[in-house]
Amino acid sequence: xxxxxxxxxxxxxxxxxxxxxxxxxxxxxxxxxxxxxxxxxxxxxxxxxxxxxxxxxxxxxxxxxxxxxxxxxxxxxxxxxxxxxxxxxxxxxxxxxxxxxxxxxxxxxxxxxxxxxxxxxxxxxxxxxxxxxxxxxxxxxxxxxxxxxxxxxxxxxxxxxxxxxxxxxxxxxxxxxxxxxxxxxxxxxxxxxxxxxxxxxxxxxxxxxxxxxxxxxxxxxxxxxxxx
Numbered sequence: 001x002x003x004x005x006x007x008x009x010x011x012x013x014x015x016x017x018x019x020x021x022x023x024x025x026x027x028x029x030x031x032x033x034x035x036x037x038x039x040x041x042x043x044x045x046x047x048x049x050x051x052x053x054x055x056x057x058x059x060x061x062x063x064x065x066x067x068x069x070x071x072x073x074x075x076x077x078x079x080x081x082x083x084x085x086x087x088x089x090x091x092x093x094x095x096x097x098x099x100x101x102x103x104x105x106x107x108x109x110x111x112x113x114x115x116x117x118x119x120x121x122x123x124x125x126x127x128x129x130x131x132x133x134x135x136x137x138x139x140x141x142x143x144x145x146x147x148x149x150x151x152x153x154x155x156x157x158x159x160x161x162x163x164x165x166x167x168x169x170x171x172x173x174x175x176x177x178x179x180x181x182x183x184x185x186x187x188x189x190x191x192x193x194x195x196x197x198x199x200x201x202x203x204x205x206x207x208x209x210x211x212x213x214x215x216x217x218x219x220x221x222x223x224x225x226x227x228x
Contacts, residue, residue, distance in 0.1 A: 063123040079107035143199040145169030176224040183216040
């Protein structure tokens with residue numbers, strides 16, 4: 001009697017694989033595959049796309065050393081800033097441009113944000129005001145309280161005067177009988193149709209000792225004499 005032959009591991013693997021393939025085919029026929037080809041295998045999904053992080057936002061830099069912040073006022077109109085450039089003071093509202101092309105973007109607590117060729121710049125109050133050579137400013141000669149308390153009034157696109165927003169820093173106007181909401185039209189016969197003229201008012205008052213102003217309250221035009 002011939003000895004019984006033992007299958008090799010390779011033969012067992014082929015037999016098992018063939019059996020699995022036959023079973024899969026029978027299942028497909030029993031499920032109604034008919035003469036149709038078996039469904040194709042779907043390709044593997046593509047790898048997820050990882051978005052690159054946005055570039056970092058450039059931080060605002062300090063404004064040039066020849067610029068100084070002399071005053072700030074916040075308000076629903078966007079506020080304003082008094083900036084010293086080239087030894088002159090400029091009253092700026094958001095969108096206004098200094099000589100040289102530097103523009104005021106917005107007013108924030110304690111600082112003004114400017115825009116220049118290098119991007120956004122921060123202009124803040126100096127820790128200590130440097131001593132200035134020359135004669136001292138005469139009493140009442142500082143234009144900052146006037147610039148902070150007055151806002152321009154335009155009618156049909158034309159500057160016609162300056163509205164008094166507050167009298168807290170202008171006791172001279174309060175003593176003359178003016179009230180918040182009044183509109184300054186002229187001083188000593190000169191119309192107040194420029195920022196430069198408003199900045200000259202305290203010096204003119206200090207030099208002359210009095211100032212004749214014309215202002216409007218509601219629809220009525222009035223006159224008053226302002227003294228230091």
